[in-house]
Amino acid sequence: MICFPLDNEEYEADALGAWCGTRTRGVFAAADHFAVKANGNMTITVSPGLAWLKADTYWGVAAFERDAQVRTIDTADGTLTRIDAVCVRLDKNRNIGELVVKKGAYSPQPPTIAAPARNLDYDEIYVATIKVRAGTTSILDTDITDQRMEEAYCGVMRDGVTGIPTQSLYDAWWYWFNSHQVDAEQKADAFNAWSEAEFNNWFQNLKNQLDDNQAANLQNQVDTIKNDINKASLTAKIRRGYIGFDVGFRLSLETVTKRGDKITVYQASGSSTIAMSGIKCIEIYGTFLFTDITPEIAKKITIIFFSNTTQIHSIVMPINKIMPPIILDVSNVTSIGIFGGFEWEDIVAETDSFLTIREL
Numbered sequence: 001m002i003c004f005p006l007d008n009e010e011y012e013a014d015a016l017g018a019w020c021g022t023r024t025r026g027v028f029a030a031a032d033h034f035a036v037k038a039n040g041n042m043t044i045t046v047s048p049g050l051a052w053l054k055a056d057t058y059w060g061v062a063a064f065e066r067d068a069q070v071r072t073i074d075t076a077d078g079t080l081t082r083i084d085a086v087c088v089r090l091d092k093n094r095n096i097g098e099l100v101v102k103k104g105a106y107s108p109q110p111p112t113i114a115a116p117a118r119n120l121d122y123d124e125i126y127v128a129t130i131k132v133r134a135g136t137t138s139i140l141d142t143d144i145t146d147q148r149m150e151e152a153y154c155g156v157m158r159d160g161v162t163g164i165p166t167q168s169l170y171d172a173w174w175y176w177f178n179s180h181q182v183d184a185e186q187k188a189d190a191f192n193a194w195s196e197a198e199f200n201n202w203f204q205n206l207k208n209q210l211d212d213n214q215a216a217n218l219q220n221q222v223d224t225i226k227n228d229i230n231k232a233s234l235t236a237k238i239r240r241g242y243i244g245f246d247v248g249f250r251l252s253l254e255t256v257t258k259r260g261d262k263i264t265v266y267q268a269s270g271s272s273t274i275a276m277s278g279i280k281c282i283e284i285y286g287t288f289l290f291t292d293i294t295p296e297i298a299k300k301i302t303i304i305f306f307s308n309t310t311q312i313h314s315i316v317m318p319i320n321k322i323m324p325p326i327i328l329d330v331s332n333v334t335s336i337g338i339f340g341g342f343e344w345e346d347i348v349a350e351t352d353s354f355l356t357i358r359e360l
Contacts, residue, residue, distance in 0.1 A: 336357075
């Protein structure tokens with residue numbers, strides 16, 4: 001009788017084999033041990049891994065591959081399909097472990113998977129099977145079936161006394177999945193049919209309830225929205241200008257944002273003119289900042305509205321404050337001028353001085 005391990009005893013391999021004898025065939029874990037992937041040609045890559053095989057009924061062996069391995073799949077037949085097996089094998093005659101691809105048979109058709117060899121010559125597990133399609137020149141990932149959880153071919157290694165068979169779990173999961181898949185598909189089809197019918201009923205009711213007046217009202221609302229989107233607006237920074245007229249400096253504007261062609265800034269000789277056309281009413285607001293100078297009357301900015309060359313409106317902007325929005329009828333206005341009664345150096349920050357005009 002072999003008792004392993006005992007102190008001060010020499011042992012042969014069969015003693016350690018007996019130590020591993022209670023472990024079943026299979027991979028150490030299905031997550032990454034001996035995983036098989038296609039390479040886009042007639043080769044596959046098998047990841048590193050640890051597995052267990054049986055040298056005898058009471059002799060277990062560990063099969064360990066440290067590095068990823070590439071294996072070539074034999075050329076496909078022109079008309080017949082076969083199923084090859086990626087096999088972790090113990091060759092008992094040569095006393096070695098190896099990773100091989102077992103070529104499948106062409107008969108019967110459709111092809112079947114040959115059972116792993118477990119005899120006096122070999123002990124095998126299949127980590128994957130590969131469908132070699134007739135006439136193919138490359139193996140696809142969809143051609144590869146992972147067999148590591150399938151106990152008939154591989155399974156996950158466990159202690160044969162206390163372990164739970166993975167096959168029973170695998171079968172139970174497939175039974176649950178298939179039954180729920182059918183149920184889910186039936187419910188999805190029923191929901192799609194119901195939702196389509198509900199939408200068609202709602203849409204038909206809407207068309208029935210929408211009389212000519214309501215349709216016209218809806219069209220008016222759409223036109224109003226389109227009109228709002230197309231209204232013109234302009235925001236401009238107030239810049240340096242030149243002396244002109246009696247009111248002081250004529251200032252220059254730099255367009256920041258602009259929508260539409262009804263409001264346009266024209267630059268000439270260091271000053272600006274805001275031209276308008278086709279606008280009936282505007283909202284105007286802004287701000288103008290400058291340093292503390294005297295007299296107070298010199299600190300002002302005036303906005304003058306012209307009809308051709310005739311002045312018809314004027315607004316004095318508040319000093320160092322935000323100008324609140326003012327709504328004006330500009331049906332007869334053709335242009336706007338901006339004037340300041342102060343020295344240019346008195347402007348605090350050009351970026352903070354601006355004017356906005358928005359069509360209503």
